[in-house]
Amino acid sequence: MTSMVASRVDAAWAVLHTVLDPEVPAVSVCDLGIVREVIEHDDGLEIVLTPTYSGCPATEAIEHDVLAAIEQAGLGHARATLRRAPAWSSDWISDEGRAKLKAYGIAPPAHLTPEAAANTAMPIKLFGRIAGERIACPRCASERTERLSAFGSTACKALYRCMACREPFEHFKPI
Amino acid sequence: MQASIELNRTPAVQYLLRIGDTCLVLAQRLGEWCGHAPVLEEDIAMANIALDLVGQARGLLTHAGKLEGEGREHDEDQLAYLREERDYFNLTLVELPRGDFAFAVLRNTMVATLLKLLWQRLAASSDAEVAAIAGKAVKEARYHQQHSGDWVVRLGDGTDESRRRTEKALKQLWLYVPELFESDAVDEAASASGLGPAWSELREPWLAEMQQVLDAAGLAMPAEAAFRSTGKHGVHSEHMGYILTEMQHLQRSFPGGVW
Numbered sequence: 001m002t003s004m005v006a007s008r009v010d011a012a013w014a015v016l017h018t019v020l021d022p023e024v025p026a027v028s029v030c031d032l033g034i035v036r037e038v039i040e041h042d043d044g045l046e047i048v049l050t051p052t053y054s055g056c057p058a059t060e061a062i063e064h065d066v067l068a069a070i071e072q073a074g075l076g077h078a079r080a081t082l083r084r085a086p087a088w089s090s091d092w093i094s095d096e097g098r099a100k101l102k103a104y105g106i107a108p109p110a111h112l113t114p115e116a117a118a119n120t121a122m123p124i125k126l127f128g129r130i131a132g133e134r135i136a137c138p139r140c141a142s143e144r145t146e147r148l149s150a151f152g153s154t155a156c157k158a159l160y161r162c163m164a165c166r167e168p169f170e171h172f173k174p175i
Numbered sequence: 176m177q178a179s180i181e182l183n184r185t186p187a188v189q190y191l192l193r194i195g196d197t198c199l200v201l202a203q204r205l206g207e208w209c210g211h212a213p214v215l216e217e218d219i220a221m222a223n224i225a226l227d228l229v230g231q232a233r234g235l236l237t238h239a240g241k242l243e244g245e246g247r248e249h250d251e252d253q254l255a256y257l258r259e260e261r262d263y264f265n266l267t268l269v270e271l272p273r274g275d276f277a278f279a280v281l282r283n284t285m286v287a288t289l290l291k292l293l294w295q296r297l298a299a300s301s302d303a304e305v306a307a308i309a310g311k312a313v314k315e316a317r318y319h320q321q322h323s324g325d326w327v328v329r330l331g332d333g334t335d336e337s338r339r340r341t342e343k344a345l346k347q348l349w350l351y352v353p354e355l356f357e358s359d360a361v362d363e364a365a366s367a368s369g370l371g372p373a374w375s376e377l378r379e380p381w382l383a384e385m386q387q388v389l390d391a392a393g394l395a396m397p398a399e400a401a402f403r404s405t406g407k408h409g410v411h412s413e414h415m416g417y418i419l420t421e422m423q424h425l426q427r428s429f430p431g432g433v434w
Binding site for chain 1: 215216219220222223224226227228229230231233234303304306307308310311312314315318322325
């Protein structure tokens with residue numbers, strides 16, 4: 001029985017690794033660290049998700065995609081629950097996810113400083129167009145880059161451009 | 176026409192709605208920038224900040240609705256769309272008309288600074304759901320503050336025209352600052368139960384951070400106004416009714432309508 005339960009949860013994880021993020025379809029919801037846990041209950045599987053941003057409009061689409069994939073794979077009825085705490089962090093993006101983002105043309109987020117990770121008081125950091133942190137261009141790897149827009153096509157990204165190869169690129173913001 | 180709901184105005188519900196409604200109403204104001212910001216990047220920024228604020232408001236309204244209790248619970252949509260004006264507890268500051276870009280980025284800086292300090296404290300709330308919402312929101316508020324503060328510096332330390340407009344906005348907005356930090360029974364109850372801090376405790380750190388932004392922008396902090404606005408007690412400016420009319424119209428006319 002135990003091995004059967006484990007295999008159903010394992011099968012669910014395998015399926016979830018194929019569910020792509022609707023707004024960044026280069027990475028799976030598992031690569032992004034949105035799927036926190038898969039729990040076996042008597043009445044079906046429970047998929048625990050942690051949304052990336054409070055107002056991320058993709059959250060509902062992700063719930064839908066995840067449940068549809070589980071049912072399509074013949075793993076029975078599943079339900080999704082949202083877990084807010086601990087808050088999602090870009091540090092949860094896997095190394096594989098970071099590599100996929102970079103290959104897709106999105107500069108992956110740097111790892112958080114201890115202050116940011118602990119959410120302790122931090123000084124206001126006023127910065128202009130030249131990036132405070134050196135963000136390497138995902139195409140040519142040059143660190144001569146500048147920020148064009150603090151907000152991008154989705155809540156989780158900002159827009160940059162590379163001064164070396166002249167290409168614009170998106171940066172997954174560290175939070 | 177959908178009738179209004181009757182809110183169970185417990186201190187905890189009011190405390191959470193002060194924050195949730197401040198996020199909600201500012202988001203509604205920022206939505207007015209969509210398609211109108213001076214450059215595309217800032218158009219996107221206003222909409223993105225609004226989106227975060229709506230997300231934060233949703234969490235707080237949902238939770239406040241559950242805390243109403245006594246069989247009078249409401250969901251987030253009922254609270255957002257079916258309350259009467261006096262049952263909204265947002266700061267008056269966020270209901271003021273959109274204004275020009277200088278006004279918008281300065282207001283965003285003032286509110287983001289307040290919310291950041293508030294979320295930092297609420298992350299340790301005795302209410303686990305509030306703590307969870309805050310743990311997420313503080314990261315967003317920090318980014319909003321940096322972005323908006325950066326613009327205050329650029330405009331204050333910019334051309335004669337941008338400086339003139341920023342100074343004018345500062346003079347207008349500063350009238351509404353005392354309301355932020357006045358404590359009352361709602362605050363005291365929250366402080367006693369561990370739900371969250373009395374907002375008066377945020378006054379010193381807020382002034383210090385605003386001083387830092389204004390110094391960098393070369394702007395002088397105005398003296399404290401004698402005027403006292405009262406939005407967070409439910410008594411609003413003349414602008415509030417117009418916002419609610421626009422915000423509530425669809426749900427009042429087509430109850431339960433979805434996209």
